[in-house]
Amino acid sequence: MNKTDRLLAIVLELQGKEIVRAQDLANQFETSVRTIYRDIQALSEAGVPIVGSTGIGYSLMEGYFLPPISFTVEEAVTLLIGTDFIEERFDDHYRIRAQDAHRKIEAILPESVRNETTRVRKAMRLLASDKRVTVSKEREYLEKIRRAILDKRKINFHYVKRFADAEKNRHSVRTVAPYGLVLIQGSWMLVAHCDLRQDIRHFHLSRMTELTVLESQFELPVHFSLREYTPPDDRSLQVRLLFNYDIADKVKESNNAYVEEMEEHQDGLLVVLRVHQLEEVLQWVLGWGAEVIVLEPESFRNRIREEAEKTLKRY
Structure with a gap:
């Protein structure tokens, strides 16, 4: 990073935080504290109102803002793709804000940059999910939970943990303190402290129904950072599978969250999964049909055989 870029970056840091230490700036920009001192001096001489306190740090005088910033084509594309992503995956509140931000960003771009940005973005595409009902439901709950997190209010919902055998599905009613939301492989998950389990638990928004925001409030633990x-990894069951070479690439591209190891052998692709319960990967394994062999555990081999026999009887 050259000096001009670093000076601009320092001002942006000061504008975004109340106080910034010279040592923190030096660490961030991988330079010496002495260089930061010289940069601060240069900014002050250029008219940037920086206030310094010995042993505390630097801050910008209240009310100072940078003039409009110009974007490169790459920066503009990054921001616009970001608005596309938010519009696709967030709730209505942020989707509308993303659309507004998109228009504002395009409006301030010079014509040459805007044209080049448009050309680059035409070569990229974010595919919408085909699970339209689920996405709509997730968006509705996403907004409620997001507001509950900001207001520090507990939520209550019905939750179902599904298994291949519908009779084994577990239904429960949970009251939780919502700590944060995580987007995992296209699906939203809530990280929350569960009153029932008296510990942090994870809940898929797609498995929730009858969600309500309660009046009771909670305090986020000071030590918690999303x-x-x-999360603790308590997956204790190991599953070993052998896939035919013909579909090895498809297996690698499937991005199964339970995959712990993949290794190519002369007999095929060896895949090792680690799970809490075998039911978690039953449908995924069955989906590969005769292209996969379960090596272990034996109980899982028997379960796959039973499911295959049930399928055969249907035909």
Whole structure:
């Protein structure tokens, strides 16, 4: 990063935070504290009202804003694709804001940059989900949960944990303190503290019904950070599968979340899964038909055989 870019980046950091330490700026821009001191001096001489406090850090004088910023083609494409993504995957509130932001970004672009940006974006496409009912339902709940998180209010909903055998589906009513939302492989998941389990649990929005926001409030634990949160991995069951080479690429592209290892052998593609329950991957394995062999555990081999026999009887 050259000096001009670094000076602009420093102002943006100061504009986005109340106080910034010189050491933090030095770490971020991979330079020395002495260089940051010189940069701050240069900005002050250029008329940027920076206030410095020894031992505390730097801040911008209240009311100071940067003039409009110009974007490169790559930056404009990045921002516009970001608005496309939000419009596709977020709730109505943010979808409308994304549309407004899209129009504003395009409006401030010079004609040459706007034309090039349009040309680049025509070569890219975000495909909409084909699960229209589920997406619509997720969006409705997404907005309610998002507001509950901001207002620090608990929510209540009916939840179903589905299995291949519908008779084994587990239904429950949960009251939780919503901590955050995570988008995983195109589906939204809620990270929350469950009153029933007295611990943090994860809930798919697509499996919720009758969701309501309660009057009771909660406090987010001071030690909890959604960005740093890593769920405990208590998957104890290992499944070993051998796929025919002919579909190896398709298996790799399937992006199954339970895959722990893939290795090519002369007999085919060896895939190792680690799961909580075998039911979690039953339908995925059955979907590959005769192209896959279950090596272990034996109980899972028997279950696949039973399902295949049930299917045969239907025909």
